[in-house]
Amino acid sequence: MELLLGLLSQFNFEAYAEGPGTLEAWLPKDADQELIASEIREELSLFFTSLEVEFIEDQNWNETWEAQFDPVRVGDFCLVRAAFHESDPNVGYEIIIDPKQAFGTGHHETTYMMIEEMAAVDFKGKTVLDLGCGTGILSILALKLGAENVTAIDIEEPSVENAKENLALNGVKAEVILGSVDTVRGRHFDIVLANINRNAIMMLMPELVLNIAENGTVLFSGFLESNVQEVTDLSEEHGLGPISRRQKGEWLCLGFLKIVKDLV
The missing domain is CATH 3.40.50.150 (Vaccinia Virus protein VP39)
Known part of the structure; x- marks a missing residue:
């Protein structure tokens, strides 16, 4: 995954998210997807025998997020949670987030x-x-x-x-x-x-x-x-x-x- 991230860093991706055996990367909505996919395949073909590049249509991820999202606790300093999570009086600061597409x-x-x-x-x-x-x-x-x-x-x-x-x-x-x-x-x-x-x-x-x-x-x-x-x-x-x-x-x-x- 380290090699893949390093190779992809030259492209204009805005963010990455790693998963088990997968890497998701976000592009600006006006990017030339076909050109970038072609360049990625060419760049990575020397390192990977099998490569799949898939573009997913933009959508509202809120429903999926609610089903999977757990609160994020940064020590005793901060808790990031959704409105449907319980509050925690043992942290210094709480932030309530409804991320939608952001x-x-x-x-x-x-x-x-x-x-x-x-x-x-x-x-x-x-x-x-x-x-x-x-x-x-x-x-x-x-x-x-x-x-x-x-x-x-x-x-x-x-x-x-x-x-x-x-x-x-x-x-x-x-x-x-x-x-x-x-x-x-x-x-x-x-x-x-x-x-x-x-x-x-x-x-x-x-x-x-x-x-x-x-x-x-x-x-x-x-x-x-x-x-x-x-x-x-x-x-x-x-x-x-x-x-x-x-x-x-x-x-x-x-x-x-x-x-x-x-x-x-």
């Missing part, structure tokens, strides 16, 4: 690590940008941790609508925007949460770094161990200094601080 329930390694990293960040009174908000799970947690205000953005309209619904479920409010970093151009945030993917990080870095306030923090996830060096190098080229690293399986979460050099 990404972010805490089950995936990247979301889980982002939650772990957020436990070590001081959100009190801070401004936060949640880039690629999905279900809004990280925005909700940031607000519960004391953030003054949160701006959540996503390029997918279903995610934007789902994030709004989940914010309401949790009794918190955030600005939710359909679009990318260009929608917040000229604004600065104390903390940036970017659980996206390697390609998006590399493409958006030059503009994204302008949104980070002086001495601000950014948490990146959504990429594999094989991508760590290039993500780190690009971050440092744009004035970000590494402050944390967390790994779960083949997935990584990196924290950076925006370094402000004193003028001499």
Whole structure:
């Protein structure tokens, strides 16, 4: 599976999910499926004697999710659950999620690590940008941790609508925007949460770094161990200094601080 993930990382997949003997990968809805399938077969034919590539029509996965979804507990810090699950008074924070077609329930390694990293960040009174908000799970947690205000953005309209619904479920409010970093151009945030993917990080870095306030923090996830060096190098080229690293399986979460050099 490690080899397969490494080989597929060159394609423009937005997320992955591993299962017993399977790997699911999500593409942008406007991607050329036949071309990508052909390229995947050509790339992987040297490594696999049998390969099946199947594209599944987009649908509302909520009914299946409800049948299979278990609450996600991140130590004693946070519990991510559905409205039909029982509350747990023994955790610090609870997040209620109805994901519909959006990404972010805490089950995936990247979301889980982002939650772990957020436990070590001081959100009190801070401004936060949640880039690629999905279900809004990280925005909700940031607000519960004391953030003054949160701006959540996503390029997918279903995610934007789902994030709004989940914010309401949790009794918190955030600005939710359909679009990318260009929608917040000229604004600065104390903390940036970017659980996206390697390609998006590399493409958006030059503009994204302008949104980070002086001495601000950014948490990146959504990429594999094989991508760590290039993500780190690009971050440092744009004035970000590494402050944390967390790994779960083949997935990584990196924290950076925006370094402000004193003028001499």
